[in-house]
Amino acid sequence: MATNTPNTPLYRRLARQLQERIDAGTYPAGARLPSEPELSAEFGVHRLTVRQAVAELERAAVVEIRRGVGTFVRPPAVRVSIAVDPRSQRFDLGSVHAALPDGTEDGEFVVAAPPVTGSAEDEEAARQLGRTPGELSRVDSVIRLGGRARAACSYWVPFGPLPAELTRPGHAGNLVLDLARAAGVELEYDWRAFGAIGADLADAELLGVPVGTPLLVREGVSCTPDGAPLLYVRRRIDGSSARFVLHFREHPPQGSGPSGS
């Protein structure tokens, strides 16, 4: 698989060399890479070229850059595995809480209750709920786990106004449950979808990650028991923080099952 056409840019060849050193254990997991000036001197290239190479490795989640400290080799990602069962519909990020270690400031927190305008997101929500944007209310929240923002969530419901406490920035709670209570109904899953996108400027700010960080997007509609769509939810989850697992068999077979990778 032609990995080195003659015109491969310098920074990419450099990135590959660094990757090889990491694979070979020259720079083991957790180790600090040589500083930018050091690499610049060793390879005889400008510091900006080094930065471009390292930036590629960071985007590929191979290294972690800590400002003022150094660049470190990431350990093979230990991801939180979230067991879910689509048949019993236990299937929400809320259930993650119990699965994660420690955590003082954990929970879901309201960020804002922005007006529903004609934005692309709002239009999509309206389409999915079979309403017009004007009929919808919206709440945005962030889910914090282990002291870090892990997921940015947006909810749309076809009624309003919402209870004041649900729209107060900083309010803590489970918004799915709170919204269902506000509507006075039970909620069931209608459908859920998975996708992957890069963090846009707003997501990046909310989650405290660089723009373009891969996010796992989970969106879907919940409805009342008689099938009326009542909630459109769209969650952007830091890709390195979560993994959703679907089990299709009642009992695990011989394999050790999906565990941290």
Place this chain on the structure above:
Amino acid sequence: MATNTPNTPLYRRLARQLQERIDAGTYPAGARLPSEPELSAEFGVHRLTVRQAVAELERAAVVEIRRGVGTFVRPPAVRVSIAVDPRSQRFDLGSVHAALPDGTEDGEFVVAAPPVTGSAEDEEAARQLGRTPGELSRVDSVIRLGGRARAACSYWVPFGPLPAELTRPGHAGNLVLDLARAAGVELEYDWRAFGAIGADLADAELLGVPVGTPLLVREGVSCTPDGAPLLYVRRRIDGSSARFVLHFREHPPQGSGPSGS
């Protein structure tokens, strides 16, 4: 949500300004942005600073950069929606074929049958199958749809050697079916997981996307009807190409259902 602390870097403020113009329709979908020298002159900053701002918008999939041509505003992503039903286990990217428009060179193609060494991926596969790396065989493939590589796939099975045709680069087929046939058994889903990562150097090359492009990762184990794990598969799918949808209700309610976004 404090969007402009006093020390916001120039390139980010520039990115936001460009984003605002796009949102406002000053640069509508499909339109070409002013060239880098033009933006550089308009905002009185160096061209590299402009590039940094535009690069952020590209990572966020807001614009598409075409070398030698220009930078263009992306239309709101129209994504292929893949309906799946976990209960009936119709749940494979192979089923996408019928759902996509046109396509001359479509299909799944063997890329390589790399030896199973002690790499992190191989170790993970061995753990999931309850074997040692030495007992496994591996095949890598690419799925092409509409003339573009959409997914990079890796398969591990606890037997070998594989039939020669399955390891010949360029071979076209359905590897899941081919491998099951080679093993002489039926396959069932054990579990599947979803995650999001950035394309590493190898994935980026296979898929023809920039390093760091958000990929939807779908991995899992399939087993024989009596529960013996027989296949570990890991797919990296271009995030802008696919979306997986899970339906929890038999019949769609009032809502129009999950459609292209």
Place this chain on the structure above:
DNA sequence: AAGTGGTCTAGACCACTGA
């Protein structure tokens, strides 16, 4: 204070695309 990564400017040359 010393060292790290982050930003910015200046200017050069190259590779690609389309007319």
Place this chain on the structure above:
DNA sequence: CAGTGGTCTAGACCACTTG
């Protein structure tokens, strides 16, 4: 061919972290 984005060097100053 002219115009676009892609790469690279040079050097400066800044912000952050740690001792």
